[in-house]
Amino acid sequence: MSAAQLEQEAGKEALTRGERAVILLYIVSALAVFVLMMLLGLCMRMAQGTWIDIAPDLFYRIMTAHGAGMVGVTGIASVAVMWFFLRKYVPLHLSMFAANYVLFMLGAVAILASIFVGGYAGGWTFLYPLPVHSMNLWSVNAAALFMVGYLLIGVGFLLFYLDAMLGVIRVYGNLGRALGLQWLFSGTIDRAHPATVVASTMVIITNCLGILGGAIVLAMSLVNAYFPSVVLNALLVKNLTYFFGHVFINATIYMAVIAVYELLPRYSGRPWTVSRPFLWGWAATTIMVMIVYPHHLMMDYAMPRWMLVMGQIISYTSGLPVFVVTAYGALTYVYGSGIRWSMPAKLVMLSMFGWAAGIVPAIIDGTISVNRVMHNTMWVPGHFHFYLLLGVLPMVLAFMFYLIEDRTRTRPASGRFGFPLYVVGGLTFAFAFLAGGHVSEPRRFAVHLPEWIPYDRAGSIGAILVIVAMLLFTVRIIAGLTRRPRAHAAFAHAVP
Amino acid sequence: MTVQNEVWLTTLAGMGLVALAFIYVIAKSGKPADASSVQKKAYAIRRWWFLALILTGIGVTWASLKQFPIADQHAQSHGTQIVDAVGRQWSWELSRNRFSAGVPVEFHVTTADVNHGFAIYAPDGRIVTQAQAMPGVVNRLVYTFARPGRYRVLCLEYCGLAHHGMNSEFEVTAATGGQP
Numbered sequence: 210m211s212a213a214q215l216e217q218e219a220g221k222e223a224l225t226r227g228e229r230a231v232i233l234l235y236i237v238s239a240l241a242v243f244v245l246m247m248l249l250g251l252c253m254r255m256a257q258g259t260w261i262d263i264a265p266d267l268f269y270r271i272m273t274a275h276g277a278g279m280v281g282v283t284g285i286a287s288v289a290v291m292w293f294f295l296r297k298y299v300p301l302h303l304s305m306f307a308a309n310y311v312l313f314m315l316g317a318v319a320i321l322a323s324i325f326v327g328g329y330a331g332g333w334t335f336l337y338p339l340p341v342h343s344m345n346l347w348s349v350n351a352a353a354l355f356m357v358g359y360l361l362i363g364v365g366f367l368l369f370y371l372d373a374m375l376g377v378i379r380v381y382g383n384l385g386r387a388l389g390l391q392w393l394f395s396g397t398i399d400r401a402h403p404a405t406v407v408a409s410t411m412v413i414i415t416n417c418l419g420i421l422g423g424a425i426v427l428a429m430s431l432v433n434a435y436f437p438s439v440v441l442n443a444l445l446v447k448n449l450t451y452f453f454g455h456v457f458i459n460a461t462i463y464m465a466v467i468a469v470y471e472l473l474p475r476y477s478g479r480p481w482t483v484s485r486p487f488l489w490g491w492a493a494t495t496i497m498v499m500i501v502y503p504h505h506l507m508m509d510y511a512m513p514r515w516m517l518v519m520g521q522i523i524s525y526t527s528g529l530p531v532f533v534v535t536a537y538g539a540l541t542y543v544y545g546s547g548i549r550w551s552m553p554a555k556l557v558m559l560s561m562f563g564w565a566a567g568i569v570p571a572i573i574d575g576t577i578s579v580n581r582v583m584h585n586t587m588w589v590p591g592h593f594h595f596y597l598l599l600g601v602l603p604m605v606l607a608f609m610f611y612l613i614e615d616r617t618r619t620r621p622a623s624g625r626f627g628f629p630l631y632v633v634g635g636l637t638f639a640f641a642f643l644a645g646g647h648v649s650e651p652r653r654f655a656v657h658l659p660e661w662i663p664y665d666r667a668g669s670i671g672a673i674l675v676i677v678a679m680l681l682f683t684v685r686i687i688a689g690l691t692r693r694p695r696a697h698a699a700f701a702h703a704v705p
Numbered sequence: 706m707t708v709q710n711e712v713w714l715t716t717l718a719g720m721g722l723v724a725l726a727f728i729y730v731i732a733k734s735g736k737p738a739d740a741s742s743v744q745k746k747a748y749a750i751r752r753w754w755f756l757a758l759i760l761t762g763i764g765v766t767w768a769s770l771k772q773f774p775i776a777d778q779h780a781q782s783h784g785t786q787i788v789d790a791v792g793r794q795w796s797w798e799l800s801r802n803r804f805s806a807g808v809p810v811e812f813h814v815t816t817a818d819v820n821h822g823f824a825i826y827a828p829d830g831r832i833v834t835q836a837q838a839m840p841g842v843v844n845r846l847v848y849t850f851a852r853p854g855r856y857r858v859l860c861l862e863y864c865g866l867a868h869h870g871m872n873s874e875f876e877v878t879a880a881t882g883g884q885p
Binding site for chain 1: 712
């Protein structure tokens, strides 16, 4: 992209004083929660590796907080990416973006209180009937507070998505046109149609439905908690729970990948234009992300056979848009581009690798006969930590480093040491999980057998490296946000 | 070779291929090339890449599903060793704990309280099969043990405070003397 185009893009991203305040809240809170949740994760791995001693009740509370916290903070950080870039194309209300933050914080307080005051340790998936069947380890009120916390967070996200939906419909007429469905089979594609709008529309559609599914199961569970005579169908509840969980966590990837579409062209000099395969990829993903969730229930033999077959086949096809469109596209945009390897560019490239490589073990585990020996082993956290830690988080960090790019030294420590530390630590951490899964090490165990401990210790070392890198990133980003810009860029256009 | 080893090697190969593609492109990123010619060549490769992935997916789907990996849940039991496996916080109750190798064992897996995961570990420490134990549902898990030895059952679905301690054992004896 030319300097004039860059200037134009940066101009559209100018922030008002209010917008700047809210996005700063998002960024600082997200970084703080990421680091805290990583520390909780490290505690678990070190306890499993017998390097520290944590009682099982505390371990499972930490596990619950880590799961809920990481999913939530990845969601809130990805929303910041979507909001920042989508507002260039459609009108968004700052009040809804701010309301999402406030409700998230209220929900987080409720969840933390339920766990660390009420003793709730039912896992982030609150799988019925465990929340109300704790063997007197926590009260029904503690479980209910946890669920109310989720509901508050869900309402916040819904407000943001509904506002975004309104903005998209105002500009593009309807969601189908925003997705580019009119160009799937024929017609001249408007190459200026923003990839950001396509990705955002997909997320709006799928995550509104995902959150509604979650709200239904939470409401059902709350009724059951206080009126135990209203017995729920465990299989139905599990379907709804995993539909919600799968869609929500995947939506974070699809929001965060907007940073790749927006930033990669600025460093490679090649604008990301939409194409028919790109539009097909996103249209197919809109459907696939909602119907693939039965791959979480492959060991529930009461599930209809066609749903399990669908879960396997859609697990395979879900990889196509990544392998053939986004990650492949990123490679073609970088090849022979003379790209400037600044911090955001490095993180974007890492994120594409992490996403593409991380879904390899995920897709394989989506095979029923493989799932039969890999389900609920460390293989599962292995693949999702791979594409969240080395895929989604680098997308979010690329966005944050982009915001401060004009305010930092040319080669800060976070770039010289932080990036390699993050990559080495992240790979060590994720592969320790996968290697553990290979030898049938179970996930979610507070106490491990001696033969599993070497994997736990390797994972702990990886986690320490990641946390050191993350601390360097956090300090650099927060310091950068507090400085005045040296030259023009996104924040340079903010009202001081 | 166990399924786990096949999965491990396939995963490493797949991730290695992804890594090689990224390393190659990054190595070639600094040498400027004409964008339109790069795009044209990349689109041509992409068609073949897409076709290769589709064909691989169809092949793997056919091979892995031609014999459905999960037992028919409504089939009648014939000549099998039947055992009821009931999970509860935090123990397993098996209606029998000795089986013969080479003869199918039919586990009727359920739970008396919350969800549990009924995972069978072979003497070498690897999972050989598993099923979920869900309230109100009986899952029919059929497995034929090839090797005699002491097998362990661990709970693989998080179920509360002593989840990690919820285990049981049974013995599989050599093929002779099977008791259907």
